[in-house]
Structure formats: structure tokens, C-alpha cells
Amino acid sequence: MKKVIIIGGGLAGLTAAIHLSKVKVPVTLIEKNTYPKHKVCGEYISNEVLPYLDWLGVNIGQLQATAISKVHFSTNNGKSIKCELPLGGFGISRFTLDQYLYQKAKDMGCLMLNASVENVSFADEKFAVTLDTSEVLHADIVIGAHGKRSSLDMKLDRGFINRKSPWLAVKAHYELDFPDDLVGLHNFQGGYCGVSKVEGNKINICYLSDYESFKRHRNTAEFERNVLCQNPHLKQILERATPVFEKPITISQVSFESKKCVEDHVLMIGDSAGLIHPLCGNGMAMAIHGAKIASEEVFRYVSDPQYSRKSLEHNYAYYWHENFSKRLKTGKGLAKVLQNQYLSNVLMEIAIRFPSILRYIIRRTHGKILTIENNAT
Known part of the structure; x- marks a missing residue:
């Protein structure tokens, strides 16, 4: 039986x-951090x-996620609009969800290694x-699920990693x-800010800002007071909110540049393959x-001796772009509009x-209800 390594948990x-x-494919997952852990x-x-999560x-x-059915959108000058979300959604913290999924994968037989990956090489299949x-x-x-930026991206000489990105992201619970x-x-x-409830009656506030705007201020509190609160809706929220975290968590160099979803025969998934504007x-x-x-393409490759690596990589890239390229394009376009106050x-x-x-x-930024392919099992 062919073996799979996933880099990133x-x-x-x-x-x-x-x-x-x-589907009984031997898997080893390598993750450098321990669970549970908050993420931006x-x-x-x-x-x-x-439906896909149910199948899994x-x-x-069981996680007490909150049911979300409406969206409230506002501009910096306070104009706003609310509407129903076509499919609806749910709010759940990464702290809780990742811990649950980690235990689930472990219980199903996935080998979990707490380590960092120094290098990946490919030779003789x-x-x-x-x-x-x-x-x-x-x-x-090998499946690359190592996130937005990683030293592994440098090892693989991925194009985006050598170019600076102007985006900074900040997140905290309240x-x-x-x-x-x-x-x-x-x-x-x-920038722009998302606000929604997660389990435990906590509110997640997560925002993305260009670094040039952020660096003019001494800290996140000053930036939020002087910049975010210019939007009256955000001002009302932030002035009433009581922090749960000792301090917000931040990440910099958030890149929305195009990435290859197959790199040196590694199948990239999640943020490693492409990041949509928050x-x-x-x-x-x-x-x-x-x-x-x-996973469906890997299962086919493992199960069918006639299914070549070339077909695996070609089909994965095709289906990835078929499902996500329009979403990413819409996200980039919308972000450019919202960075321009007039537009x-x-x-x-x-x-x-x-x-x-x-x-x-x-x-345009959401997909259709996921169904399970017949060959998935």
C-alpha cells in the first residue's frame, strides 16, 4: 500500500x-506545534x-458551534447593508476545531509526529x-498543508516567498x-474586519490591515482606537467588547499572490495552495x-495501478482551479475596491x-454543497 505524508496539521x-x-490509506501527519492552539x-x-464533514x-x-445565517457589511463612513447568507454557516474557534480534528485523525489511525520539516526531496517516484x-x-x-508562509516554501523555491507582502492580520476573542x-x-x-460568535458565547474579531497603515501606530490598541473606530459600527463593537485574550495574536507577511497547487510533485492544500481575502x-x-x-485524487492514485502520478497532479490542479480560481479572483477584485474609499x-x-x-x-466567493464521489470509498 502506498504511503502518504501530510506536512502541517x-x-x-x-x-x-x-x-x-x-479510506484506509496509511497517513503520517507532521505538525510543529502542539494542540490546542489559537490561530489568526x-x-x-x-x-x-x-455533508462532507458528516461523511468524515x-x-x-458536538462542538457547540453557532449557527450563522446573516451578514452585515459596512464601509468606513458607516453606510451598511444586511442580507441573508445563501447557504448559511457556523462559527467555531480554531482552538476547539483543530483539537477535535487532531484527536479524530489520531483515533482513526493516522500517525501524528510533533516535528518540523527541514527538507523535502523527490527521486525515483x-x-x-x-x-x-x-x-x-x-x-x-506528500501533501503540503503548512499554511500561509513556511521555511519549506523557501526550500521549494516558491515564487511568492521571496516577495514582501504588505498585509498584517490580527485576531482576538472578546x-x-x-x-x-x-x-x-x-x-x-x-483594511477590513470580521466579527462573529464562536462556541462558548465568545466573539471572534479578526482584521486585516496593510502594514503601512498599521506601523504609524504604537500598538494594536492605538491602531484600533484611531483607525478601526473611524467606522462607527466597529467603534460601537470595540468600545463594548471585553478582551478574553491577554493580548491579540498577529501574523505578518500575509500573501495573496498566486501560488501553484502542485509544487515539485507536492500537492498543496489550504493556504499553502492559495489564500482568499478574509x-x-x-x-x-x-x-x-x-x-x-x-484526498479523492490520492485515493484514486493509491487504488488504481493505471492512474499515473502525472494524471494525479494534472487532475488535482484542474479540479483545484475549477473550484477556487474564480473565488480568488473575486476576492482580489473586491479587496482592491474596498481599499479605495470612493469605490x-x-x-x-x-x-x-x-x-x-x-x-x-x-x-461568487462560496461554493456549492459538497457531495461525495462514488470512488471516495
């Missing part, structure tokens, strides 16, 4: 580990993935994965009287969907007069 990596373990993330997932045996209801312990693992397939069924997407000068609110669903596509105000005026415009944009 975030949402995409854990989902692929559970899928492949379910919007923590909203579209309901499009629920992932019980979201086999991968050699070198760990920071100097141990070398061998596999027939106590706040906020509707259970609402996700807020609020524009401010130089204002589109659907990165977590994309990570889960991408893991599904990769964002024009868009809001149009959306207020024609609410169907906002629903159209939401549909």
Missing part, C-alpha cells in the same frame, strides 16, 4: 488526514461543507522528508452582547474542500439600491 491537513484514514482566522465556515464522521453539533530531528521519512505522496446568527464584515481605512469569509470552507479534492462608497450605494448585488458577490 491545520484545518486542511487534519481534514485530509481524516479522509485518507477513513475568521472562524466562520460556510454550510457548503457540512465530524460532528460539528519516492519522497524523502527530512525532520528537524535529522530523521528521514519516505512516502509515495465577551460582547452580539447576535448569534450574524457575521459582520466592516471596512476601515487600509473579507470573503470563506477560507476555512475552501481549506476543507481542497483537502477533499486532494467602496459607490459599491455600497449600489448594494443598498440593489441588494441582489451583495448576494451575487457572496455566491
